[in-house]
Amino acid sequence: MTGSARPVAPAGAWLLLWDIDGTLLLKASGSHAAAVWDALRAVHGVEGDEMPKGQPLAGMTDGQIARDILTAAGIADEAIDAHADAVARLTCERYAPGDLQDRVSPGVDDVLAELHARPDVVQSLVTGNFELVARRKLQAAGLGDWFDPEIGGGFGSDHEEREHLPAFARRRAGAVLRADGRPWPVDRTIVIGDTPRDIACARHDGVRVVAVATGSHPADDLTGADAVAHDAAGLRRELLSIIEGAPAAPADSPEVPA
Incomplete structure (x- = not known):
């Protein structure tokens, strides 16, 4: 093409x-979800090897997905907002899609x-x-x-x-x-x-x-x-x-x- x-x-x-x-x-979202999860682990210390199953990703922004996961993990909105740029930066750094x-x-x-x-x-x-x-x-x-x-x-x-x-x-x-x-x-x-x-x-x-x-x-x-x-x-x-x-x-x- x-x-x-x-x-x-x-x-x-x-x-x-x-x-x-x-x-x-x-x-085509597997490696994308993994990058978001890696960023949340690194920035906020959430636990687990992969994103929780059943997370409703369709149509949501990356920021919304991150906020929903962090809110469910008990992270306060103030902390989510304060570190949103760091989560975005790390997500982009760690996203490696391979051949799609x-x-x-x-x-x-x-x-x-x-x-x-x-x-x-x-x-x-x-x-x-x-x-x-x-x-x-x-x-x-x-x-x-x-x-x-x-x-x-x-x-x-x-x-x-x-x-x-x-x-x-x-x-x-x-x-x-x-x-x-x-x-x-x-x-x-x-x-x-x-x-x-x-x-x-x-x-x-x-x-x-x-x-x-x-x-x-x-x-x-x-x-x-x-x-x-x-x-x-x-x-x-x-x-x-x-x-x-x-x-x-x-x-x-x-x-x-x-």
């Missing part, structure tokens, strides 16, 4: 904000390639992963080149609450690709994810959301999305339906930088 950075977006282009775990990659190419959701690489080739699409990320973890994970899966770091994204390292992440991604994309530097318009933004939390974060920011039932949630859990797909082929179909079927962009659309 090869891709290239696209420094300019035409007027009316769409910003697609992809989730990673359960959406782009399937069952066999964890790519079937067909999704072709969808990313097709969308990347469109002049009216810019692809970025909204994920609960810390940014360095997200970038390293995608590179290990062979998908990293589809997501230009200069365009940014929204990450668990930006805010512990996922609902704030699309706004981070829109601000960063707008700063790079809009002549006026304003955030990317909500009506030209789509979040793509696999959990109710992905849907909730999109609704909080006022943007569209397409859900895909490739993660831990069945389609019945995802009915709050604008559309629900069962696989990459369905996801492609739903995204193109929005992109190609939408009316012309309003005046508040991204402009080619001068």
Whole structure:
């Protein structure tokens, strides 16, 4: 897979904000969870060789996961807040994913390639992963080149609450690709994810959301999305339906930088 950075977006282009775990990659969180757990052991002294079983990770930010585990272990919020940066730093340092190419959701690489080739699409990320973890994970899966770091994204390292992440991604994309530097318009933004939390974060920011039932949630859990797909082929179909079927962009659309 090869891709290239696209420094300019035409007027009316769409910003697609992809989730990673359960959406782009399937069952690729083992080494990630281990890195979070190692960081919590080192910083807070929690006991045990691995993260407690049954921890509800889907759709949560890394910071939320860490807080829930520490709260259950009796750690006070003040201590959690005081050492949050250290936990994030150690998680990123200790995350070593190995080869994740066999964890790519079937067909999704072709969808990313097709969308990347469109002049009216810019692809970025909204994920609960810390940014360095997200970038390293995608590179290990062979998908990293589809997501230009200069365009940014929204990450668990930006805010512990996922609902704030699309706004981070829109601000960063707008700063790079809009002549006026304003955030990317909500009506030209789509979040793509696999959990109710992905849907909730999109609704909080006022943007569209397409859900895909490739993660831990069945389609019945995802009915709050604008559309629900069962696989990459369905996801492609739903995204193109929005992109190609939408009316012309309003005046508040991204402009080619001068």
